[in-house]
Amino acid sequence: MKAPLRQNSDLYMKKNEIEVLFTKEQIQKRVEELARQIEDDYHGRDLVVVGVLKGAFIFMSDLVRSVKTPLACDFLRVSSYEHDKNTGVVRMEFDTTQPITGKDVLLVEDIVDSGRTLRHILKHMEAKEPRSVKVASLLYKETGAGIKKLVNYIGFETPDRYVIGYGLDSEGIYRSLPYIGAFK
Ligand code: IMP
Ligand code: MG
DSSP: OOOOOOSHHHHHHGGGGEEEEEOHHHHHHHHHHHHHHHHHHTTTSOEEEEEEETTTHHHHHHHHHHOOSOOEEEEEEEEEEETTEEEEEEEEEEOOOSOOTTSEEEEEEEEESSSHHHHHHHHHHHTTOOSEEEEEEEEEEOSSOSOGGGOSEEEEEEOSSOEEBTTBOBTTBOTTOSSEEEEO
16 A cells, blocks of 8 residues: 655655646746736725635735735635545535625635636625625636636646645645646
């Protein structure tokens, strides 16, 4: 049986099995660019940034620290993946805790693939009657699902491969990699 990967050192030893798609430096630069756009777009607004756990936690923490205008942070959690496969059923595991009615909400996602998760969350958020809801996703997988118009801020477009790192996991591991990669 394969030994489970438990430590960061093991993750880095596995590096030669992972193809780096976006380096730490590329990600940092792109996060700064997105932060400038968000500052311009939300200047003087009552902004609540809502991170979709768990995948968005690293992107969100870098993004909110780069945005120089005041904002509130909240989180929700949905799940649809089991063993790296999309089950097709989106479950809301926990919801935001502060009122968002009348506020400008920026949803932060790690990756939009089929868009099923995003549609589900958007419907859920819109029922709370915020002033606006926009979406920032670190990655957008070009799978032809035709939902690009729902994503206002895209970090990078990725090929249709299973990606890991910078928040994204495979069976719960690899979220802590500082870059985004895919298995070779
Ligand atoms: P969608 O509902 O098909 O758009 O899938 C979106 C969610 O599935 C994301 O928020 C991720 O949590 C997960 N996901 C989709 N593709 C990947 C991937 O390549 N790597 C890791 N997680 C993924
Ligand atoms: Mg996710």
